[in-house]
Amino acid sequence: MTGSPAPHGWSRSLGYCLLVGLLQGLLFQAAFSTGWVTEKGLGLALYAAIVVVGGNLLLLGAAVLQRGTLWLVAGLVLLIGAISLWAQAYTDEEGLWYYWLACVPALAYIGTVFTLAWPAGHGLRLRYQDLARHAWDTPFIVLVALFTMLLFWALLYYCSLQLVRLGVSYTTVEVCMRPVEDIGCFLAFAFGLHMAQRHVRLIGLLRGLVLNLCRLLLPLVASAVVLLTLLLPFIGVQALWASGQATPLLLALLGVELLLVNGVLEHERPWAAGFAPLRRLVEASLLCLPLLVGLAAWACGLRIEQYGVTPLRLLALLMVVLMLLHGLAAAWAVWGAGSTWLGRLRASNPGLALFAGLALVLFFSPLNDPFALSARSQVARVLDGRQAIADFDAGDLYWRLGKPGREAFDALQVRLEGGELQGLPGRELLRAKLAEVTAYRERAENR
Template sequence: MSKAERSWIIAWAALQGIGLWLLHEWLLSLPGTGPYLSVIWPLYAGVIILPSTLMLLSKYRQDKYLWIMVTGFTLLISAAASYTGYQAWVVDLPLHRTGQAGFLLGAMAFISWFVLLPFAEHQLSQGNWCSNYSLLFASAWRNCVKLALAAVFTGVFWILLFLLAGLFKVLNVALFMDLFTSRIFAYPVTAIVFGIGISLYAAKEEALVGIYRASLNILGWLLPMVSFILILFLLALPFQGLTLLWKTGYATSLILVLLACTIFLFNAAWQDASGEQRFPRWLLRFIGIGLLAMPVYIALCAYSLGLRVSQYGWTVDRVWAALVVVLAAIYALGYAWVVLKRQAVWMAGVRQVNILAALSVVVLLLLTLTPVLDPVRLSVNSQVARLMSGKLAAYDFDFEYLRLNGKRYGNAVLQQLSKNTIHPDAVLIQQKAEAALTVEYRTFTSSEGKEHQLTQEQLFKQWRPYPRGTELDAEFVDYLLDNPSVRPTCSEAEPCPVLSVDLDGDGRNEWIMLMSYIGKIYSIENGRWSLAGSLYGDGIYNLMENRFPAQAAILTRPARWKELWIGDVRLYSNDN
């Protein structure tokens, strides 16, 4: 790297640090940051994206197309940041409610920026966007290593600074600690050191390229194992059925993680197909069978997600899950198509699939920062549509979700619902909408109200008494009906084991309700049922989810170690 290029990087790093410092000082001068998020977030986007891009593409600093591309992308992200900031801020809600939106904005912007960087470099060096896949591959990994090393370099630098400050503070010299923690020092110095870390990459580029290539080669040897998992699980499904799969509640997540591992490990092994594949031919065919199984997993995920959406409508999580499924489908269908083509160079067509998938990632992520695919807008509209159509009863509708999690969309809908006159339960909807518009934090009144509607018969279906044949005490059930705050969360699909046992030796049985990792003890005190305490044990989880041994003996045993009381201090052993 030439001296001029290194100076260019450090200069832009300094400007970035100064810009971040000025923005921070401006924020401190504002009476409140919430109303200005639609301006603040775009400014931060510009100060971070523009200098960072110019530093990583410093080699092409004389090319006018660099400025066109950087300016265009910065304006695009700034516009998305303005929209996100505007939607995130709701009057009368705490500012921390905007934190999740800010994090997602940063994550989506960074991923899009990182994915597009190799294409920009390809355009600047080759005059087109994606004709040389090896160049795209090398550029992506080079940027990854650059950013990682620069971050480590900056982190170690600050560790040394605080070591210096700490040593002098021991000597009652606070000058260094005060200097290093001042904003006017921290922002510019951090940015400059990060820029220096980027510029140092060129000095050891060949060695670093060899390291990440070797790392990918090692990881690539796990591809046969993940292919084996893909095939084995698929073969086991017909014998076990899909019922067990859907019953877990997280099968779709596990499948998507498996597909993500497959995609990553395949690309670690395949890389850019510039060298000979190190797997024998029979193993390549086995891997190909595993890749052919991927579309089946996509179908399972799509079916599972479709069922949830048809039953309960769209939520923010389901919108994100759908986007992940779409992206995974591009890889899965693309890789399966390449396997079926049986090209002379193994999986050569993956180049086009990876390019399409990368660009699809950018398009979908950026659309989530617009009204087109805003997950919050889609979820709010879906849930309100279910309410208005009668699919969801007004009493069961979570109005506070619109207020606290629906951003500006949700609060606008609440305003409309507070004036609704056409719904059969219009009066109830108006009352709940007006009440929700006044809250700043969850009150849980909606969930408690919903629980109070449960009948004894419904609660009986959520519990499984032991020993077998034991009947639940009607007064105990009434107590739990009247006190939902002390009632464990159970369901008909996953009932909780309830044990009738005399724990304190008074001749009267207590009720113990087991949950995932704890048991609740209920006993009669002064003629009334109450929550008496809790039970803990490493094996409680194994008794849940219908694994409770029906014929197991239920006994009480005296504790090995008695309690020790020293005055009013109670000491007890957990090793009983």
């Protein structure tokens, strides 16, 4: 591990890295410190362009010009930017934006790994070895760069405090230090990334440490998965339902196991025939994955049936589908014959990663409308009697479901006032709930 050669394209001059960092800092300073970027959708699009393009230039160097890699980087940036603008324009101050903001790093990571492996491919096929190396090494490289940037920021903050103590006004220090902070942090990040690339032994040590932890923790997690599966017929599912977090708990457990399994497979000394008991334990736990994913889907379906559709529950369903595909692929790897233990995971992982990125893009694209679907669901549940009007949260419909929620709220109010819902039980209570939200909105607008 520690003696592995540097991957193709890692050797970069310090001057090149600092130049890229300087350009990133200047662009960031021009975009965000001059005040011309006020919309957060445009801000995220520009920030993603600065970070993703600069990061890929630092990681790829001259390789960015090979086989159209630059177009892949540009496509990833344009995709993130377009959805960011859509999320901002569509939801105003609420909703889809926050979910998208949490998923941007995952999409950027998937796209960057495939982009880094692209120049090393043969034809249109990428080698799994290149994908696996970049998938594991890139987070450690970025971690070292972030740590370097944090050290620079801490030193700059310490210098600012000393200047204030010497009598310099706080406003003067803040005005003078702001461009130094903006540009210097990008320079420090570029220097840290250059240092990590040059010292591949350091990255090898970090990777080896994590993969050794995977070998240590996998038997524990696999035992927990098998034990949970065996105990379910006896303890039932009521304890999981009572927690109110059955879906995220199950998905987190299964996700951790899949991560650990892949870590063991990528170790320089994967479990050989001498580890037969541990291999059988892991195989048994992987065969349990589809069952536990089905349990997570059941839990999510019950929440939707009880409380209706929400964007978060739709996103949870998407995670269930992705985890189910991983579970089926793991079961296929267990049952499939081959000289390499769980070797079929290496065949399925790239496709599943691409599918996950595509699913995230479609979920947050205009082709999907989770907030409109949720708003229709909430209103329909009230009108057809599946939800008692006393339990209906009109404020949640108006304030938390973005523009579709406000439109559904206004349409429901018009139907009430127009006499269309004369036969609805609890009509006056519903009108009172809507009027309460309307009054609060008018007071907020008049402040």
